[in-house]
Amino acid sequence: NTAEMITQLDVLVALRRFEEKAGKSFPLSDLLAKNLLYFYNTAYHTVVNNVPPEGVSRGDSWYAVQLHLGLSALALMGDQAAQTLLFLSVPALMDFARNVNYEFPVFFDYASKQPIEGSEPDVAGAYAYLMLDLFELSGDSDYLEEAKTAIAHIQNKRFNLVYEVHMTAATVAACARLYHLTGDPAYLRMSYMPLAGIFHLVWLWECDYGYARDYPTFFGLSPMKRAGYVAAKEVHETWYYLRQYLQLVGEDIPASAATLVRAFLRYAPAVIHAALPPFMPQEALFLGQATYDSYNNPDLAIPVEDLRTGFSKSGQIGQEIYGAGAPFTFALEQLTRVGESRSLAPVRDYELMQLYPNPIRADSGQGVLHIILNPKSLSQERVNSYHLSVYNLLGQKIWEKRIENSAGKTLVVNWRPGRQRALSPASGIYFIRLKAGSAVMNKKVLFLR
Numbered sequence: 001n002t003a004e005m006i007t008q009l010d011v012l013v014a015l016r017r018f019e020e021k022a023g024k025s026f027p028l029s030d031l032l033a034k035n036l037l038y039f040y041n042t043a044y045h046t047v048v049n050n051v052p053p054e055g056v057s058r059g060d061s062w063y064a065v066q067l068h069l070g071l072s073a074l075a076l077m078g079d080q081a082a083q084t085l086l087f088l089s090v091p092a093l094m095d096f097a098r099n100v101n102y103e104f105p106v107f108f109d110y111a112s113k114q115p116i117e118g119s120e121p122d123v124a125g126a127y128a129y130l131m132l133d134l135f136e137l138s139g140d141s142d143y144l145e146e147a148k149t150a151i152a153h154i155q156n157k158r159f160n161l162v163y164e165v166h167m168t169a170a171t172v173a174a175c176a177r178l179y180h181l182t183g184d185p186a187y188l189r190m191s192y193m194p195l196a197g198i199f200h201l202v203w204l205w206e207c208d209y210g211y212a213r214d215y216p217t218f219f220g221l222s223p224m225k226r227a228g229y230v231a232a233k234e235v236h237e238t239w240y241y242l243r244q245y246l247q248l249v250g251e252d253i254p255a256s257a258a259t260l261v262r263a264f265l266r267y268a269p270a271v272i273h274a275a276l277p278p279f280m281p282q283e284a285l286f287l288g289q290a291t292y293d294s295y296n297n298p299d300l301a302i303p304v305e306d307l308r309t310g311f312s313k314s315g316q317i318g319q320e321i322y323g324a325g326a327p328f329t330f331a332l333e334q335l336t337r338v339g340e341s342r343s344l345a346p347v348r349d350y351e352l353m354q355l356y357p358n359p360i361r362a363d364s365g366q367g368v369l370h371i372i373l374n375p376k377s378l379s380q381e382r383v384n385s386y387h388l389s390v391y392n393l394l395g396q397k398i399w400e401k402r403i404e405n406s407a408g409k410t411l412v413v414n415w416r417p418g419r420q421r422a423l424s425p426a427s428g429i430y431f432i433r434l435k436a437g438s439a440v441m442n443k444k445v446l447f448l449r
Helices: 005-022 027-039 061-076 079-099 123-138 141-154 166-182 185-190 192-200 210-214 232-249 255-274 326-333
Strands: 058-060 107-111 114-117 334-336 344-346 351-356 369-374 385-391 397-404 411-415 428-436 438-448
Touching: 005 027, 005 061, 027 061, 027 079, 027 123, 058 061, 061 107, 061 123, 061 166, 079 123, 123 141, 123 166, 141 166, 166 185, 166 192, 166 232, 185 192, 185 255, 192 232, 192 255, 232 255, 232 326, 232 351, 255 326, 255 369, 369 385, 369 428, 397 411
Parallel strands: none
Antiparallel strands: 058 107, 107 114, 334 344, 351 369, 369 411, 385 397, 385 428, 428 438
């Protein structure tokens, strides 16, 4: 297999965002940044996905736009080399977009810039997002006009708009940016159809059976129609674009739409955490020869391509090198969160971040509640350990656990009410309490026998 630019950009962009917020730098980001120029094809005057770039004859539309979106993201973070490469490469992409009248095919010929086969309608919206990045970088209003021209081609596509869901998410964010720039409410209304297309692919259920019994699927997201699994790349990029959407227009969209977006932002990181083999139930990970003659390494925190329902093991396609940036994206989410306003607000230092599944079912004594903790400090006090407890509605403590300070590492603690036959908790509401020094945080969970 050759090196792929899409993979390296996935990691590099997410890592750079993490570095920028955390105030740290890692040698890997410099190494990946140095590789980017190798993907420039001098015959076509544009970046392509493979090294060596010579000999490439055809491309995939969403790949082509995705490569440029990665470069523009780096450029907006101040990477001058990425910006130079972007502006060298993008004229060929624009010629292609105009040649196909913004009705992007699945495959196209690099030499002639003509379609070969298929249709990827949501690429027009992602291309518009790219043009807005170029407008922001250069101040050239021609890019803004190009974005307006491209976004018009998402109209009347209905649910047929969605091809690759993170391209659809970029479309949603492009509409919000155009509304923010122009004040034209037509762009805000235009965002609702691609947004509906995304939530059409969201998993609004818990697969609390079979292999998926002990990991969350609620608000997972299929990468394409009929894919039947959750993929890390599409989830973490959709998460990023919807986060931006909420920041820009959260006060202007219907409350129901804002609630759905906030729920996705809240629950999706836990689903991708479950797609990391070290945190996946051992019996749920496929360990045979996966697609493309690869093998999953259960010790590597690289998400599997396919997190599945409980009917089959996950990772049959292999580990998701395309989505290897997801852990950096969601590590960054531990540092910041989306507030009710358009600005970013800091997360509390120590938080009972999420409980799943909720409700939890005993299922013949096998029920497990996963409690995600971000252990730093809940108060100004210096604490060496924390106390996690479960109380019933009568205020009786039925379970407790002491947790040592873990130097800021995220922890997953399991409560197994269905296996505690001695206490035999009844169906009902229980309170999960986290205590750090004098500070206390509570959340509730429903247990069903």
